[in-house]
Amino acid sequence: MMNSDSPGFFDKPANVKRVLRVFYACCALLLIMDVVIHRHVVHPWETLIGFYPLYGFLGCVVLVLLAKVMRKVLMRDEDFYDHQPRVVDLVTDKKDGAESEASDVDR
C-alpha cells in the first residue's frame, strides 16, 4: 500500500513521459502490423492500410470536438432544474396562497 502522502507514480512528469513513450511505441507497432499481417476482410474499406487506426483516431477527435460544440448549446448550471419558480405560486391566489389546495405540478 502506498503511503498517501508520498508523491504517487504519476506525480512525476518523467514517469508520465515514460508511460506515454511506451504507448506511442505500441501505436506505431500496431500500425506496422497492418502492413505485415495478411487479413481477411468483408468490407472493402478494411483493406485500406491504416483504416482502423485512422478511423479510431479521427472518430474520437470528431467526437470530442462535436461534444465541445454541443456543450455550448446544452450546458447549463448544475442546479438548472432546481431553481424554477414553483408553479404553485402562480396557480394560487397570492393573497391567500397558503390556504390554496392547488397541486404543485412541478413536483
Next chain:
Amino acid sequence: MILDLFNYWIVVILMMVGLFIIVARGNLVKKIIGLNIFQTSVFVFYISVGKVQGGSAPILSDSIEVYSNPLPHVLILTAIVVGVATTALGLALVIRIKEAYGSVEEDELQVIDNQ
C-alpha cells in the same frame, strides 16, 4: 259498483289511516298503533278475499255445498301472530327507549341524539 268492492275500500282506507299515523305522529306508541292498523288492513284484505259469497265456514258437512276458502284465513292467523309479536316487541322497545331517553316523542329523541 263501488259498493260491490266495499271491502277493498275499507282495506284501502284502513291502510291509508295506518300509514298516515306512522308518518304524521311523532309519538312512538302511536306509531305502533298506526302500524297495527296498517297490518290489520292487510288481514281484512286476506279474510275478505277468502270469503265466498254465500259460502259457509269451511267445516265439512253433508248439508253444505259452498264453502269459503279456508286457506287465506289460515294464512292470516299466522300473520296475526306475527303482528302481535311485532307489536309486543315494538312496545318493549318503546319502554326501553323511555327508560333510556326519558321520552317517546321522536322529535325529542332526535334533539337528544344530535346533541
Next chain:
Amino acid sequence: MWIAELPSFIYFYLGALLLPLLRGWGRNLVLLAIPLVSGFFLWQLPEGEHWQVTLLGFELTPFYTDRLSVLFGYVFHIAAFIAIVYALHVRDLLQQVASLMYAGSALGAVFSGDLISLFVFWEMLAVTSVFLVFARRTERAYRSGMRYLMIQVMSGLLLLVGVILYVQASGSLRFDFIGLEHVGTAGLASWLIFIAIGIKCAFPFLHTWLTDAYPESTPTGTIFLSAFTTKVAVYALARGYPGTELLIYIGAVMTCFPIFYAVIENDLRRVLAYSLINQVGFMVVGIGIGTALAVNGAVAHAFNDVIFKGLLFMSMGAVLHMTGKINGSELGGLYKSMPKTTILCIVGAASISAFPLFSGFVSKSMVMTAALNNGYNVIWLMLLFASAGVFHHAGIKIPYFAFFAHDSGIRTSEPPTNMLIAMTIAAVLCVAIGVYPEMVYSLLPHDVDYTPYDTTHVLAQLQLLFFSALAFVWLNQRGLYPPELPSVNLDVEWFYRRLLPRLFEFIMGLFWSLNEVLRQTIKRFLSALGNHIHTHSGPQGILAKTWPTGRVVFWVAMILAAFLILSLY
C-alpha cells in the same frame, strides 16, 4: 410442484418477506443464500413450462424456461449475488427488501411464459426499483424517483393496453414472436408493446428516465438498477421482435448519441448511465439484424454487459461511498489511496471497451460481424465509431478522471472488504469470459459457430482502441479535451422538466393576468361543490343524518307509488 421447481422469483419474494424478521448476520446469510439456492435450482431445471395457473379464466404460465430465458436467468442470479455481496455492509431494510424484490421481478419477467405474467412483473420491476432511488433519501433523489416511476408506470400501461389488444386479436396469451408486421388491432397492439419495451430499453427520446434516476440512487442501489431493467427489455425484444429492421436503426442511434453526452458529462455515474444506453444499443442492433449470429451476439453482450457495467458502477460506487463525491471535476488522483479499486475499475473499463481477452470483446465483435455480414455498412461504421467512443468515455474518461488526472487532494482508503470482493468476482468473470468465451457461448440460444480470436479481429480492435486512446492523449496534451465542469447538460428530459412546467407556467400566467375572474369562479365553484357534497353527505348532511321514522315511511310510500305508476304505464 416440488420446491426445486418453484419459479425463481418466489425465492426472492419470500426472501424479501423474511428479511424484516431477521437482524445482522442472519439477514446477510439469507441475502447471500437466496441467489445461490435459486440459481442452483435453476441450473438443475430442465427446459419447458413448469407452472401453470388459471386466474380469472386465463391460463397463465408464470414459469417457462428455454435457452433464451435461462441465459438471462443465470446472469440475473450472478448479478444479484454480486450486487448483494457489494451491498452487504448496508444496514437499510428498505434497500435490501427492494433489491430482492426487484431482482425477483426481473427473474419473474424473463421467465414469464405469457403476456399477463409479463405485465405483472413489468410493473413490479418499476414499483420495486423506484425504492432503490428513494433510498438515497434526498429531495433530489425523491423527485428523480417520482419521474422515473411515472415513466416506468407509463411503460407498464402501454404494455397492458397492448397486451389486452394483442390477446384479443390473436387469441393467444403466449409470449412469443410478435413482430411489427401485423395489421389492424394486432398491428396497433404490437406497436404499443414495442413502445412499452422501448421505454424500458431506453430508446432514443425515451431514455431520460435512465440517465436521470440511476445516478441519483444509492451507491449500492445503482448496481441493481444497472443490471436488470434494461436487460429485461432486451430480453423482451429478443423474444418478441427479433429481426425487426427498425431496431437496427434505433440501436445504431442508441450507440452513437449517448457518447457525446458521456464526453461532456461531469457526474461519473451519469457517464456510465449514458454508456449503458450505448451498450444496450449494440444489443438492440443485434436483435434487429435477427440472424443467429446477431441474436447470439446481442444476448451474449447483454450477459457480459451486466457484469462489466456492474463492475464499473461498483467502482464508481466505491468512490462515492468513500469520498462522498462523484463529479469528475472534484475527483482525481485516487489511485494512490485506492489502488485495488483502480485496478478493478480498469478491468471493467477494458471489458466495456472490448479489449481482447476481456469479456466485451467476445460478444461485441459478434454483433459487429453480423452487421457487416448482412450488408449494413453504414450501421457497421456507426458501431465502429461507437466502439471507439465507448473506449473514450468509459474506458479512459472514467478511470482517468476518477483515479488519475490532477490530484484532487482527496485522501481516502480502500472501500469495505465486501465491496472489494464483489468487484473482484465481477472482474474475474470479465477476464474469464474474455479468455474462455465458450463459457457464455455454450449458453446462447442458437448454436455458435464463431471464433472471436483471429488475428484480423484482434488486430483491428487493438488498432481502433489504441488510436482512439492516442486521440485522447493528443487532445489532452493540446488542451483541446473538454475539461470536467460542474454542469447539467440538456437532454430530452428538458421537455418535461423545463418546457412542460414552463409552458404550464406560461399558460397559468396567462390565466392569472387575463382572467382572474375565471379562476375565482372555478375556485368558488369547487368550494361550492365541496360544500355541496359536504352539506348533503357530511355527518350533518341530509344523506347521512338519521331521518325520523315518519319521513322514512313517507318516502317508502312515495317510492311504492312511483313504482306502481311506472309499472302500470
Next chain:
Amino acid sequence: MLIHLPILQVIIPLLGAPLCLMVKGSRFVWGFTLLVSLLASMISVALLWQVEANGTLSYALGGWQAPIGIEYRIDILSAYLLLIVSCMSTIVLLGGYRSIEKEIPVSNQSYFYVAYLLCLAGLLGIVAAGDAFNVFVFLEISSLASYILIGLGKDRRALWASFQYLIVGTIGATFILIGVGYLYIMTGTLNMVDLAQRIPSVSESTTVLVAFAFLIVGVCLKLAMFPLHVWLPNAYAFAPSIVTAFLAASATKVAVYLLFRFSFGVFGIELTESILPLHEVFIGLGLAGVFAASLVAVFQQNIKRLFAYSSVAQIGYMIVGYGLDSVAGSMASLLHLFNHALMKASLFMALAAVVYRLGSVQLKDLAGLASVMPWTAAAIVIGGLSLVGVPLTVGFVSKWYLVLAALEQDLWWVALLLVVGSLLAIVYVWRIVEQMYFAPSTSGDQSDGTREAPIGLLTALWILVIANIYFGIDTRLPVGVAELAAEHIFGGRL
C-alpha cells in the same frame, strides 16, 4: 336422513333456539349455539354438494306433496345462499365469544343466543322455503329476531335504530304479504314453482303488476336499496359488533336473493322485462346508491357507520348487476353477494376487535392502532383493499365480472361509473388506514393496556381475511356456483 336435509337445515336452528334457555353458563350457551350453527353449515355444504350432483331438491313437508303441501325447495341458488348464511354465522360466532361476553350483559346472554339462532333459522328458512307465504313467515322470524339483536346494543341509540328498523321492516314485510295475497288471488297458489307456471296466463292483469310492485318494494326495503336504505346505517352502527358482522354478511344477502327469486324466478324474465323502464331504473338507483352512500361514508367519523354506508354502496353494485338483466349481470351480482359477505364480515369482525379493546369506533380513536393491534389493523387494510377491489382480493373478482357484464351490453358509462365508484372507496378506506398507520397515537404512550385482540376473535377474523384473498385468487368455487345459479335462475328452470 339425507333426504330430510332441507328441513333439518331450518329446523335445527329453530329448535336449537329455545334449548339455549336451558343451557347454563355463558360459555356453554355459546358452545351450544356454535354447535347448532356448525351443524347448519355442515348441512348446507352437504346440500350444495347434493344439488350440484343431482340437481334441485324438493322436500314435501309432512309428506304433503306440492303444490298443496308446503314445499322446501333447494336449487343451486338456494344452496349457495344457505352456504353463505350458515358459514358466515358459524365463523362470526366462532370469534364472537369474547366480544359478546363484553358487550351483552350476562343476564341477557341466553336471550341473545336465542335471538341469534332464531334469526339464523329465519334467514335459512327464507332461502329454503319454496312457498311464498312461508317466505313471509320466515322473513318475519328473522326480522323480529334481528330487531332484538340490534336493540341489545350498548348505545341507547341502538334502541331507536331497532325501533325504526321495526317500523320500516314491518312495512316492508307487509308489502310482501300484500304482494303474495294478490298473487294468490290471481293464481290460487302459493307455491313458487306453481306460481311461475300460472303467472304467464294472467300476466296481462293489473293485479299481477301491482303484486310485483309491492313485492319488489318490500324486498328492496329489506335489502336497503339506496333510497330505502335509511334504516340500515344506524342499525348496523349501534348493534352489538357481532350482530353487525352477522347481519351484514347474511341478512341483506338473503334479501338480494329474494329480489332475484321473485323477479326472475316467480314472475319470470318476460314479465319482469316487460315492466318498462325497470332495469334502467335499477341501474340508475344502484349507481346512485354507490355514489351517494360512498360520499356519505367518506365523511363519517364513526367507522361502523362508515362501513354500514359502504354496505349500502356495495348493495348498489349488486343492484346494478340485477338491473343489467342478463346472465352475466346476475352472475356478477350473485358473486358480489358472496364476496361482499366475506369482506364485510371480516371488516365488522375487525371492528368487533377494535370495540373489544378500545371501546370506541370513532375514527379519531383509531390513531396509531397499527402499533398496538397490528393483526387487526392489517385485517382492516386487507378487508378495505378488498372493498376497493384491488386485484388478488375477492372485491376485484366480482367488480371485474360486473364491469364485464356492463360492457357486454355496451353500457360503457355504467362500467366507467362502477370503476369511479370504487375510487370513492379508496378515499374512505384510506382515511382509516392513514389514521391507523400514520397518525400519532392519541393516548400518548401505550401504557393504557391496549393490546392485540383475543385469540379467538383474531382466528375467526383471519379465517375471513384469508378467505378474502384465497377466493380472490382461486375463484373457481364462488364463480362456478354463481355462474350455475345465474344460469339456473335466468333460464327459468326452477
